[in-house]
Amino acid sequence: MTGRNKPRSAAEQVSDLTAGRLSVYLRCLTTLDAAGVKTISSRSLAERFHLNAAQIRKDLAYFGEFGVRGVGYYVADLKTHLRAILGLEKPVRVGIIGAGNLGRALADYQGFRVEGFHIVALFDTEPNRIGHPSRQGVPVRHVDDFTRMAAAQELDIVVIAVPEPAAQGVVNLAVESGIRAILNFSPGALQVPGGVKLKNVDLTVSLESLSFFLARGEQHVPGET
Amino acid sequence: MTGRNKPRSAAEQVSDLTAGRLSVYLRCLTTLDAAGVKTISSRSLAERFHLNAAQIRKDLAYFGEFGVRGVGYYVADLKTHLRAILGLEKPVRVGIIGAGNLGRALADYQGFRVEGFHIVALFDTEPNRIGHPSRQGVPVRHVDDFTRMAAAQELDIVVIAVPEPAAQGVVNLAVESGIRAILNFSPGALQVPGGVKLKNVDLTVSLESLSFFLARGEQHVPGET
DNA sequence: TTTTGTGAACTAGTTCACAGCT
């Protein structure tokens, strides 16, 4: 029932797409849990949240047998498993480098706190930014402190919110300090060594993709859903 | 040489992945252009920016024959073509709904302006937010103004930066006003009718994917690149 | 009966490799 039959070794590759969906499933389960739902089948989970039932089962099956045939999944139970799989059992400590508009907005975003992310600090080199905490009280420290804290394993993930020209240098610093997971908001491709996970959120690419769609689809196709 | 041999009809599906890469190619070409590079082969473009040469050629071939055999691509020429393909020939007008921290940070982000995006206004319903422009001077209007401006086709893309519970309502409003491209920063899945393009930037999913990677890869595999 | 977990089939996306043009 608790299903820990076939846990894959960490060496086996699970795709990024699957990882992202696990996070989505966790959010769905949290919603269901709050609504008092006790068990859910992959089919009804898929119907409620516009997912694919077979894909949900396959994604989960990478990590064990969490379901009960004829019943489905116990919501609270699966939620616990997903939190463990996603490494959310203890707080995940996040540092944000770049205390400009974007860095401060991210630091104050309350959505992160919910799932156990702890924004430890913002980091910058500008003297007039240091010491002026964000509206929600996240402190702004000098990047030198970042190096020390990262080296002392006090940070799990670093968010890059500095202007493009500074980004690669900051990433190098983070990597040298032992950081192994980076979320990058600055445009352009950054280089990281193997064993370090880099995820990019490129706002210009997102907007230009939308613009591309508008430019292509100008004439509306009538027979479309 | 200018290559307009095989322009695909707008009905033909070009994948989102390809669209994103076109944006990346444009950025690369802008860099090369600024550096005074006149022509570039797909091979050297790939080497410089860590891309795949065949993929570059294939992506471009969807839209025409822009290259010259034995030479490569003329940088300025290809840049012009890409800007046209991405719909960036005239300014793209963007409205941001939600004038909180994130909305204001996005409004003031200077990277957008470069490639021809014009942030027309922020929109909100909170009376004490309306009329107080962002640091960079983007005005904050009432959402009623949004409805009017969108209906009058004064906005091309809308960015959603409101709290989760308000998001679907705001999207519905945008869609009813004739908006056909939406960039959503609020968590959770939103519903849009066919013919409307929705792109999600889900920060929680991004962070949890990184956490997943850390949780899996704890024991470092030595024989890895 | 219901629903999982999973091999098989299918679909999408990437990379190779080369004919043909400059």
Next chain:
DNA sequence: AGCTGTGAACTAGTTCACAAAA
């Protein structure tokens, strides 16, 4: 000689469909 444009081969990702379990 050098490089594009593209069919063919390959790889990754998704969906189907069903045997086995509760």
